[in-house]
Amino acid sequence: xxxxxxxxxxxxWRQSAVRLAVQLxxxxxxxxxxxxxxxxxxxxxxLRGSVDQELQQFAESAYLRWQSNGTVAEPSDDERLVAxxxxxxxxxxxxxxxxxxxxxxxxxxxxxxxxxxxxFRVLVREFGDSSVVVGLSDERLEEVRxxxxxxxxxxxxxxxxxxxxxxxxxxRGTQARIQEIERGLDLIAAGQxxxxxxxxxxxxxxxxxxxxxxxxxxxxxxxxxxxxxxxxNIAHDLRTxxxxxxxxxxxxxxxxxxxxxNVIEALGQTDRIIDTFNxxxxxxxxxxxxxxxxxxxxxxxxxxxxxMATFAPVVEDTGRELHLRAISGPPIEGDRExxxxxxxxxxxxxxxxTDGDIELILGPDRIEFLDFGPGIPVxxxxxxxxxxxxxxxxxxSVGTGLGLAMVRAIADLHDAALELGDRPDGRSxxxxxxxx
Amino acid sequence: MRLxxxxxxxxxxxxxxxxxxxxxxxxxxxxxxxxxxxxxxSYDYDVLILDRMVPELDGLSLLKALRQAKITTPALFLTAxxxxxxxxxxxxxxxxxxxxxxxxxxxxxxxLNALGRRPQATAADASSVLRVGDISLDLHKRKCERxxxxxxxxxxxxxxxEAFMRAPGRIQTKTMxxxxxxxxxxxxxxxxxxxxxxxxxxxxxxxxxxxxIRTVRGAGYVLDxx
Numbered sequence: 001x002x003x004x005x006x007x008x009x010x011x012x013w014r015q016s017a018v019r020l021a022v023q024l025x026x027x028x029x030x031x032x033x034x035x036x037x038x039x040x041x042x043x044x045x046x047l048r049g050s051v052d053q054e055l056q057q058f059a060e061s062a063y064l065r066w067q068s069n070g071t072v073a074e075p076s077d078d079e080r081l082v083a084x085x086x087x088x089x090x091x092x093x094x095x096x097x098x099x100x101x102x103x104x105x106x107x108x109x110x111x112x113x114x115x116x117x118x119x120f121r122v123l124v125r126e127f128g129d130s131s132v133v134v135g136l137s138d139e140r141l142e143e144v145r146x147x148x149x150x151x152x153x154x155x156x157x158x159x160x161x162x163x164x165x166x167x168x169x170x171x172r173g174t175q176a177r178i179q180e181i182e183r184g185l186d187l188i189a190a191g192q193x194x195x196x197x198x199x200x201x202x203x204x205x206x207x208x209x210x211x212x213x214x215x216x217x218x219x220x221x222x223x224x225x226x227x228x229x230x231x232x233n234i235a236h237d238l239r240t241x242x243x244x245x246x247x248x249x250x251x252x253x254x255x256x257x258x259x260x261x262n263v264i265e266a267l268g269q270t271d272r273i274i275d276t277f278n279x280x281x282x283x284x285x286x287x288x289x290x291x292x293x294x295x296x297x298x299x300x301x302x303x304x305x306x307x308m309a310t311f312a313p314v315v316e317d318t319g320r321e322l323h324l325r326a327i328s329g330p331p332i333e334g335d336r337e338x339x340x341x342x343x344x345x346x347x348x349x350x351x352x353x354t355d356g357d358i359e360l361i362l363g364p365d366r367i368e369f370l371d372f373g374p375g376i377p378v379x380x381x382x383x384x385x386x387x388x389x390x391x392x393x394x395x396x397s398v399g400t401g402l403g404l405a406m407v408r409a410i411a412d413l414h415d416a417a418l419e420l421g422d423r424p425d426g427r428s429x430x431x432x433x434x435x436x
Numbered sequence: 437m438r439l440x441x442x443x444x445x446x447x448x449x450x451x452x453x454x455x456x457x458x459x460x461x462x463x464x465x466x467x468x469x470x471x472x473x474x475x476x477x478s479y480d481y482d483v484l485i486l487d488r489m490v491p492e493l494d495g496l497s498l499l500k501a502l503r504q505a506k507i508t509t510p511a512l513f514l515t516a517x518x519x520x521x522x523x524x525x526x527x528x529x530x531x532x533x534x535x536x537x538x539x540x541x542x543x544x545x546x547x548l549n550a551l552g553r554r555p556q557a558t559a560a561d562a563s564s565v566l567r568v569g570d571i572s573l574d575l576h577k578r579k580c581e582r583x584x585x586x587x588x589x590x591x592x593x594x595x596x597x598e599a600f601m602r603a604p605g606r607i608q609t610k611t612m613x614x615x616x617x618x619x620x621x622x623x624x625x626x627x628x629x630x631x632x633x634x635x636x637x638x639x640x641x642x643x644x645x646x647x648x649i650r651t652v653r654g655a656g657y658v659l660d661x662x
Contacts, residue, residue: 232517236489239516243538244447250541251451274538275623278518282622285519294520309592310618314631337621344624351626403625 017175021167028163029156036152043148047141048121052108055123058082058134063127066094079137081120086130103131111135118142177206185213191293193221235281242277246270272400276388279402283387286338286409295333300363300436301326303339307360310340311347321357329364332436334414342410343367345403346432353394356429367434370423375430381420407432437482437552441465442472442498443514444490448537452485452514455541461548469493476502481509482552485544488515488526496529503530510551514544520621542655546607568601569661571640571648582644592617593636600649600659609656633657 012018062082065073072084072095083095085103093100102111106126112119120135184197195217198210249267253259285291304326315322343360346369350358356372376384376391383389387405411418416436423429439456443449444467453465464479466472470492476484484502486495493501499511510533513526518536526534533547566573571582578594580587589597595617599608610629614620618628633649641648650658 232489232522235518236516239518239537240445240448243516244445246538246540247448247451251454254541278536278623281518290519290521309590310628311626313635314626314628317627317631317634337619340620341622341624344620344622344626348625 015171015175015178017171017178018168020174021164021171024167025160025164029160032156032159036156040145040148040152044141044145047144051121051136051141052123055108055121055134055136058136059123059125059132062095062134063125063130063132066130066132079139081122081133081135083133084130085133088129098133098135102133106131110138174206177210181206181210181213184210188213188217188220191290193217193224238277242270242274246274276400276402279400279406280387283402283406283409286406286413289413291335291338291413294335296336297331297333298336299329299331300365300367301328303336303343304362306340307343307362311343314347315351315358318351320355323357323359325359325361327361327363332365332414334436338410338413339367342407342434343369345407348399349403350430352399354429365436367432369432370429372423372427372429375422375428376420384420385418407434437548438462438480439464439483439485439548440472440475440479440481441485442467442469442490442495443485443487444468445487452544459545467491469495469498472498473501476507476509477505483548484509484511485548486511486513486515486531488513488517488522496526499531500529512544512547512551514539523621540654542607542652543609543611546609546612546656549606550603550612566598566601568604568659569648571597571601573598573601580640582640585643587639587643589636589639592632593639596632596636597640600657604659604661607652607656607658612656 058080062072062084065071066084072082075081075096081096081098083093083098083102085093085100091100098111098113102122103124106124108121108123110119111122119138121138121141122133122135125132125134181197184195187195196214197217198207198214202208202211246267249263249270252263253267256263304324308322308324312322312324347358350369350371350373354371354373359368359370361368374393380391384391385404385408388401389405390399390401408418411434414434414436416434419431419433419435421431421433423431439461441449441452441456441463443452443465449465449467453463456463464475464481466475468491472484472486472490472495473493476498484499486499488495495513495515499513502509502511511531512533512535513531514535514537515522515526516537523534523536532551535544535547564574564576566575571580571587573580573594575598578591580589580594580597596613599613599616611623613629614624617632620628633651637649648659650660652658
C-alpha cells in the first residue's frame with residue numbers, strides 16, 4: 001500500500017522539468033534562508049551596537065550624578081538598572097539591588113536576575129573611586145528580533161509558495177512539450193510515420209528538437225514510400241508471370257478431356273513454386289516490421305481454446321495426442337494471427353517429421369512446443385531456421401523449408417527469443433521455445 | 437451474371453474472359469481504370485472484378501470513386517499486391533473480397549458466386565435459426581438439429597456447418613473456409629479444413645446414412661441441397 005502512495009511522486013520525480021523546478025525552489029529557499037540569517041545577524045549587530053553605546057552614556061551620566069550629589073537615579077521602569085559600588089565601602093550597593101558578583105569583572109555581559117525570565121545587557125565600568133553597573137532589558141531587542149523573525153517567516157513562506165507555484169507552472173509547460181515529443185516518438189516507433197511533432201514556431205531548443213525529429217520522420221516516410229512502391233512493383237513483376245504460367249497450364253488442363261500427365265505434373269509443381277514464393281514474401285513482410293502497428297495486448301493462455309479446437313483434431317487424426325497446457329501470466333504485445341501461424345508451422349513440422357505425441361505449453365511468458373521425433377542435431381540448429389534450408393533426411397518430403405524461417409521471423413517481430421533444443425526430460429525429441 | 441473485368445495483362449485478361457464466359461457469365465473486359473470507370477457508371481453489373489495495378493486509374497482509386505458515386509455493386513480485387521496492408525486497404529476502399537495472384541480459377545468462381553448471389557429473403561439472414569433441407573442451426577443457442585434429433589457440434593464444427601448452410605449449393609474453397617471459420621488469412625499447410633470437414637460429416641451424415649457435404653476435387657466442398 002505504501003508503494004502505491006509513493007508511486008505518483010516517483011513518476012513525477014522522473015520528469016526533468018519537475019526536478020529542475022524542485023532544484024530551483026530548494027535553491028531559492030536556501031538563498032532566502034541565508035539572506036534572512038545574514039540580515040538578522042547584521043540587524044542584531046547594529047542594534048546591539050546602539051544599545052551598548054547607550055549603556056556607555058548611561059554609565060557616564062550615572063557616575064557624573066554620583067559624583068555631583070551622591071545619588072543614583074531610580075529607574076522609572078524595570079527595563080533599566082543602575083547601581084554604584086563605592087570603592088570606600090565595597091559592601092554597599094546603591095541603586096538597584098544587584099548581586100556583588102556582577103561588579104567583579106568590567107565590561108559588557110548578559111545577566112538574568114534570579115527568578116526572572118528576561119535578561120539584561122549589562123555594562124560594568126570602573127571609575128576612579130567606584131564601580132558603576134548599568135543595564136538595559138533585552139526585552140526590546142527580543143521584541144525586534146521577534147518582529148523580524150515573524151516578518152521574515154511569513155515572507156519566506158509566501159515567497160516560497162509563490163515561487164513553487166510559478167516553478168511548477170513553468171515545469172508543467174515544459175513537461176507537456178517534452179511529453180508531446182515522447183508521444184510523437186512512440187507513435188513513430190510504432191510505425192505511424194505521418195506523425196508530426198513540431199508546432200511550426202522555432203522559438204527555443206525544444207522546438208528545434210521537435211523540428212529535427214519531424215525532418216527525420218519525413219525522410220523515413222519518403223524512404224518507406226519508395227520501398228513500398230518498389231516492393232509493390234517487385235510483387236507484381238514476380239507474381240504476374242507465375243499467374244500467367246498457372247493460367248496457361250490450367251487452360252490446358254481444363255480444355256482437354258484427357259489432360260496429359262505432364263500438364264498435371266507441371267500444374268502441381270507450379271503450385272509448389274507459388275506456395276514457396278508466397279511463404280517467402282510473407283516472411284519478408286513479417287521481417288519488415290510493418291505488422292507491429294497491428295499489435296494487441298493479450299495473455300498467451302487466451303490462445304488455448306483456439307489452438308485446441310483447431311489443431312487437436314488434426315493431431316488426433318494421425319493417431320496421436322495433443323497435450324495442451326496453459327499457464328496464467330501477464331499479457332504480451334503481439335499479433336494473434338501471426339502467433340497462430342507460428343504454431344501452425346510447428347504443428348506442420350511435427351506432424352510431417354515425427355511420430356509421437358505432441359506437447360504444447362502456453363504461458364506465462366513463453367511458448368514451449370515438444371515432440372517425440374529424432375530432434376535436430378546441434379550443429380544444424382542455427383541453419384534450419386534459415387529460409388529454404390532442409391535437413392538431409394527431410395529433403396525428399398513435401399515442404400518448403402520455410403516453416404522454421406517463418407517461426408524465427410515471427411519471434412523476432414515480437415522481440416522474443418527462439419531456442420531449439422533437446423527435450424528437458426532427456427527423451428528423444430525436439431523442444432522449441434519462444435521466450436517473450 | 438454480368439461481370440466487369442478490369443485486367444490489363446495480355447495473358448491473364450483473355451484467360452479470365454474466356455473462362456468466365458465458358459462458365460456462363462456475360463463478361464465485359466476493359467484494360468484501363470478510366471475505361472472501367474466509364475463502363476461501371478454506364479451499365480449495371482452483378483460483380484466487378486478489378487486488378488489494382490492498371491494504367492490511367494488504379495483499381496483501388498477506381499473503386500473509391502465508384503463508392504463515392506453510390507455504386508454498390510459487389511467488387512472483388514484480383515491483384516498481385518498481396519500483403520496484409522494491401523488487403524486491408526482494398527477492403528477499406530469498399531472491396532468485398534480480395535484474391536491474390538496467382539490463384540486457381542475454381543477459387544475465383546467460388547468467390548464470385550458468393551458475391552453475386554441475389555440477397556436472399558432478409559428474413560432468413562436476420563432470424564436466429566438457419567434452415568437448409570432437414571437441418572437447422574439455432575444461432576443463438578448454438579445448437580444443431582437434424583430430422584428432429586439433436587446433433588452435438590463443437591464451436592468450430594458449428595461455424596463450419598454455418599458457413600456451408602449460408603451458401604447451399606455453392607462451392608466453398610479451403611481458403612474461404614479458413615478465412616471464415618478460423619480467421620486465418622494464410623495457408624497453414626496442415627489439413628485443418630479436411631480434418632474438420634470429416635469430423636463434421638461423421639456427426640451430421642453418418643448417423644443419418646447420407647451424404648450432405650460433397651468434395652469437389654481441386655475446388656473445395658459444397659453442401660448439396662435437393
